[in-house]
Amino acid sequence: MSRRMTLLAASALAAAGSLTGGQAVPEAGDPSPTWARDVAPILMSHCVECHRPSEVAPFSLLAYKDAAKRARFIAKTVTARIMPPWTPDGPRDAFVDERRLSGEEIATIGRWAETGAPAGDLSAAPGPPAERGGRWRLGPPDLVVRMRRPFAIPAGPDDTYQVFPIPFSLAAVPASVLAGARIPGSDALAVAAVEVRPENQRALHHADVFVDTTGEARKREAAEGGNGYASFGTPGFVPAAYLGGRVPGTTPRFLPGGIAVGVMPMSGDIAVQIHYHATGKAESDQTEVGVYLMREPTRRMMDALFLRSFKLDIPAGAPAYAVEDSIEVPADCILMSVFPHMHLLGHEVHAIAQMPDGSVRTLIDISRWSFRWQDHYFYREPFLLTKGTRVRCRWVFDNSAANPSNPYSPPREIVFGPNATDEMCGLLLGVIPMNLGDESLLREARIRKMKETIAELTPEERARFRWDDAFEEAAGLN
Ligand code: HEC
Structure with a gap:
């Protein structure tokens, strides 16, 4: 390697x-x-x-x-x-x-x-265990879509963020399966999981799977005249759904207890946003996505709250630059999972929940972060975060020469940005509102939080990002 x-x-x-x-x-x-x-x-x-x-x-x-x-x-x-x-x-x-x-x-x-x-x-000696699900870890998907053409990944120096719209139709799925996954009173189908299978494991850093029903993704591709289109942050349109993704170390899985990851229509476009590493030489990739519909009655949808900061300005040589963020949980929620994110200078991440009764629970502690091994961590026993719980996260970065993953020698000042060699920090909380109907409270809390986060930025900090118009709206949706 x-x-x-x-x-x-x-x-x-x-x-x-x-x-x-x-x-x-x-x-x-x-x-x-x-x-x-x-x-x-x-x-x-x-x-x-x-x-x-x-x-x-x-x-x-x-x-x-x-x-x-x-x-x-x-x-x-x-x-x-x-x-x-x-x-x-x-x-x-x-x-x-x-x-x-x-x-x-x-x-x-x-x-x-x-x-x-x-x-x-x-x-x-024991023989090798059977490969899980053969080609697909979760077994044969109900729908497989593949990037329409191989993508020529630029050698660098910058990483590539590219969105690939891929038309899909569920018409070939057996009617009994469709009937089982249909959300009553709508045409939407509940999705149990997605699995991303990169062709080029070395270059693909992460992939996110969205559904586009507006045709916007295909328009943007046509406007750029290429294979997919460049977009960092949001996929560049307001998605009908975010179905999940893949980062190094992710294990695709089904959720227990009738919980779906999202919904999708009978047809439309799956838009896969992929972050490719610049490996220093020209590479090619043609990723596939497998979609699994719900096979049991859907009781709840996964929802999310985000903690993050865009105010990252890490001095060259700083061995322990810390950033914090917190959010108040707006309704009683079951915490299913946590998904911390940083780049190469990331060193530690610690998150806790302070419950309204004063008790404190550790959500995750990582003291030797690895950019290579980021997972979406699911709790074996999901637990309740009561309304008013404050979740706090602290991220620590090591921008010293002693950090073997430091991409620069000698170290340089690093700010927030899209490349693996820039920095980011985030924590996604995978939650399920206890009470049906509280989804809107979560959505409002996400939008409020995003507006506050953006309002804190100086004009200079804001100018560092390539925001696109859909950003604020999409931030509330996914
Ligand atoms: C989830 C996937 C995964 C599992 C499970 C795993 N490995 Fe690895 N292993 C890797 C990858 C990928 C590399 C290449 C280095 C890297 O990316 O961290 C690696 C590298 C190694 C290396 C070389 C380390 C180096 O510094 O170059 C050894 C030795 C190794 N693995 C042994 C093991 C042993 C023994 C186990 C089980 C106890 C194991 N691995 C389990 C994925 C895995």
């Missing part, structure tokens, strides 16, 4: 100390662990979802020989908790699909590496 990753790993390893000083020392009399009996089961359940051919990791760990030749490197990487990738320190055991090895598992891998990575009885 890139030089930056190796550097990142190296610095974290240095901080974590050496194997021989840690828990991985063989205990006298312990039989040494073998691949077949002890190590393969750990790797099959915690590593090969990514470390297998055509997945995101740079090498496969399916076979004994693949793992054995890297045994010491694997041991160091898991001891330093670089792998499996999981950045939240807390709250512990609170999130779905938490990727964390136990101390015992780490010690087993360490002893195996120290004792020469013995194979054991290979005929008894």
Whole structure:
């Protein structure tokens, strides 16, 4: 992979100390662990979802020989908790699909590496788990759309934000499925999930999936005469729906309890907004999106509140530049998920909820942020934020030369902006209003908050962004 990753790993390893000083020392009399009996089961359940051919990791760990030749490197990487990738320190055991090895598992891998990575009885080794859903992690989608043409990603230096309108129709979906997903009293269909499958995993940083029923996205594409059109921030039109997306580390999933992510019409355009990294050479991509309709009665829709700041001006060399924001929850809501966001200088993010009764709950704590591994974290047990709860978030950036992900050497002043090398900070709260009918309170709160956030900016700060006309309206919608 890139030089930056190796550097990142190296610095974290240095901080974590050496194997021989840690828990991985063989205990006298312990039989040494073998691949077949002890190590393969750990790797099959915690590593090969990514470390297998055509997945995101740079090498496969399916076979004994693949793992054995890297045994010491694997041991160091898991001891330093670089792998499996999981950045939240807390709250512990609170999130779905938490990727964390136990101390015992780490010690087993360490002893195996120290004792020469013995194979054991290979005929008894566990085989690889079935690929989840084959090509699609969530199984065959009800609708698949693909960018109409391959997109030629510019080599750089700037990243590319491009929106691709793709016409769709649900006419081929069986009538029984459509009937099950239809929202009573309307033509809208409830969407259970979307899955984004990039063709170019290396260049695609993130993708957001919108629905356009106005034809505006196609008009903008035609006006630019190209493949898609450039747009940063909003998709450049007021979307009929935002259905979800993908960032590095995201696991596509269905929500429990009859909760839909949004609604879509029978036909229109899916507009995929993609952030491509400038990799330094010309690249190509033709991403696909799979859409899954609700198969059980829809009880609620996911909704959202946002915390963020555009007032970012991080001095060169500053090791711990902090920004804060807060929002008052306007109605009783179930908190389903949190989704923090920063770029390369991001170092820490901490969010808490201060309930009206004075109690405080930690929502997320990350003290070694990684731009590569940002997830939308879903709580295993979603919980109530009563009306009047104040959610506070604090983001910390490290713009010193000691930050191995700093894109500039020597460090430069960095302000808010669209490129991965500029900065951003945000926290999305995935919420469901307890009472049907309170959705409008959430929408009003979002619009009010966005207006306040913009009103705080100086003219100079405002001039840094490429706002488009739809921004304020869209900000209230998605
Ligand atoms: C969610 C996907 C995912 C999982 C799960 C995962 N890896 Fe990785 N791994 C990656 C990617 C991608 C890289 C390339 C470096 C990066 O992007 O962080 C990587 C890199 C590595 C490296 C090289 C580290 C470096 O500094 O270059 C090792 C060793 C490794 N993984 C071992 C493991 C082991 C062992 C497990 C299970 C305990 C595991 N990984 C689980 C995705 C994953």
